Amino acid sequence: MSLFLPVRGWCPKGRLAEDGKIPPVYPLQETTSTDYALRTEWNVRDSDGTLVLAYGSLEGGTKLTADLAHKYDRPVLIINALSFSGNDAARFWSWIQEHNIRILNVAGPRESSRPGVIYNRARYVLKHLLES
Template identity: 50%
Template sequence: MDLGGRAGEGSHPPRILPVEERIAVVSGGQTGVDRAALDTALDLGLPCGGWCPRGRRAEDGPLPGRYPLRETPTAAYPQRTEWNVRDSDGTLVLHRGRPRGGTALTLRLAGRYGRPALAVDLARSPEAEAVRQWIARERIARLNVAGPRESEHPGIHGQAARFLHDVLAHN
């Protein structure tokens, strides 16, 4: 789905959601989009968690302890990806260009599990409000957030974190 427009344009002033309306963020802890999702959730005081590979494996070494993730039985990334899709109400994939590798796998798994999924191309200046409406329409309480790692798309952590803050900190 193509979400055009610039994030934050014409939006209302930020308002942190009441606790009973807060969404839980699920992610796998890899650098890039996964880490941006967890960092944003922690910054906003949102519940967060998810699965990571055994040994807390990530491309930059073991995942820091501040991220409250559980380890899968294997060190393989696909199992982590599948379990995060399976254990969530819906998946938001943030990417640049065409999703590939683990990012594309995430979208296929969402289809296999019958979970709603929304792919947002950050290179197209998406609108945070459209994502908020999708979350509300699909009644997502546990949102899996996934996308490429930082080494594949340098700067995507910061870009994803800014976008996610706009999505999750507004009503």
């Protein structure tokens, strides 16, 4: 999906990803470590706010992201990706305006936690949020 939005952020050293190496088409900077938690922390730290796409209770890196947003005193909005509605889109844009968010960090669980669901649903939600 391309909405022609600028992309930036951090990735683990070596452009490490769960499914291999992150392609160079994504203009991400490498952290100093292969630790995913450092990438998560730096993306939270360097953004104005974090949108978390939830698929039930927050766990693992998704929970870490929300905790780090609180640590860095960054706004965080959690949207249930499975029950997304137009009300969520309105809430998202109100949150963006209220917190003057220009750099948005988007987080959620890995595709491997729910194969065939996470990517497709995240794509759907983000497309509807950003085009509304």
